[in-house]
Amino acid sequence: MSKPKILIQLDPDDQPSVFDSVVAIDSGVDQLFRHHSVQNSDVEGLVHGAIFTRGPKDLHNTAIFIGGHNVHDGEAILKKVQSAFFGPMSVSVMLDSNGANTTAAAAVLSASKHIDLSKAKVAVLGGTGPVGQRIARLAARQGAHVAVGSRLLNRSESVCDELSQIDSKWSLTSFATQSDNWIDSIRDATVLFAAGAAGYELISSDELQELSELKIAIDLNAVPPAGIAGVDVMATGNEVHGTMVYGAIGVGGLKMKIHKASLGKLFTANNLVLDANEIYDIGSELIG
Numbered sequence: 001m002s003k004p005k006i007l008i009q010l011d012p013d014d015q016p017s018v019f020d021s022v023v024a025i026d027s028g029v030d031q032l033f034r035h036h037s038v039q040n041s042d043v044e045g046l047v048h049g050a051i052f053t054r055g056p057k058d059l060h061n062t063a064i065f066i067g068g069h070n071v072h073d074g075e076a077i078l079k080k081v082q083s084a085f086f087g088p089m090s091v092s093v094m095l096d097s098n099g100a101n102t103t104a105a106a107a108v109l110s111a112s113k114h115i116d117l118s119k120a121k122v123a124v125l126g127g128t129g130p131v132g133q134r135i136a137r138l139a140a141r142q143g144a145h146v147a148v149g150s151r152l153l154n155r156s157e158s159v160c161d162e163l164s165q166i167d168s169k170w171s172l173t174s175f176a177t178q179s180d181n182w183i184d185s186i187r188d189a190t191v192l193f194a195a196g197a198a199g200y201e202l203i204s205s206d207e208l209q210e211l212s213e214l215k216i217a218i219d220l221n222a223v224p225p226a227g228i229a230g231v232d233v234m235a236t237g238n239e240v241h242g243t244m245v246y247g248a249i250g251v252g253g254l255k256m257k258i259h260k261a262s263l264g265k266l267f268t269a270n271n272l273v274l275d276a277n278e279i280y281d282i283g284s285e286l287i288g
């Protein structure tokens, strides 16, 4: 008889994410262990508890999910988790701090339904947050030119520097929205993502009209006002004046499917590491 599926939720925040826990249960996890305030120094002991309790043939029924609101903290925990594995003694692990990987995958896949991203000029407003950074990374990986936006130039520059360290061939530029005529920096954009903090408009209708090449506009902010003025939060590829538009809840449906499919995949082997690219690829298979 196969062992129960155990998911070990490692969350660096004071309270482990309820959202992540509910999705885990809804994805068919039998037992969920919720660890909060997880520090790097805690990780080795937690991982040893996971890998030394079941024999190698049963380890695919144990998996680790790394959440929390800070992606950099999540990435540091992921490194520690991997370094605690050895030989066949490992379990599969998924990183989705703040929902960044699943949300970015859903947003970029939504765009890719309508446009060849390898030829696209992508602009990411709010490109310094967890979701925006992952969108920039996934779009750049497809070969798009990506303009990363922030209110402050030094913040968007630093994201571009970090992304260039993943692949120096990626085509990246930075821009600042707290500057006069900032719209000139993205005037040729064909795809626009808004990944700003909830409840803030990042681009007005007048500014939007200046983007004459725009084919796709995707807003991830569900809290009014919309991040992209005029975008309906429920939109799922609605055509508005020749632009395909998605709102946050419109993208959220695919995001939830990707999150659940990724959790399901964890229990198919004991050596998977699901980060931005792998989660994107799972989403890609889902939409066919």
Ligand SMILES: NC(=O)c1ccc[n+]([C@@H]2O[C@H](COP(=O)([O-])OP(=O)(O)OC[C@H]3O[C@@H](n4cnc5c(N)ncnc54)[C@H](OP(=O)(O)O)[C@@H]3O)[C@@H](O)[C@H]2O)c1
Pocket (backbone or CB within 6 Å): 098, 099, 100, 103, 126, 127, 128, 129, 130, 131, 132, 149, 150, 151, 152, 155, 156, 194, 195, 196, 197, 198, 199, 200, 201, 202, 220, 221, 222, 248, 249, 251, 252, 255
């Ligand atoms: N639809 C879904 O399924 C889903 C799932 C997860 C998240 N979300 C949404 O996706 C969006 C991005 O999430 P996130 O966690 O990456 O966001 P975040 O970290 O809260 O914010 C992203 C960026 O927004 C900018 N920002 C902050 N306050 C601002 C303000 N007052 N005015 C303008 N810009 C401001 C900041 O960039 P600078 O300081 O560099 O300008 C920040 O780095 C959020 O709206 C979130 O609610 C949607």
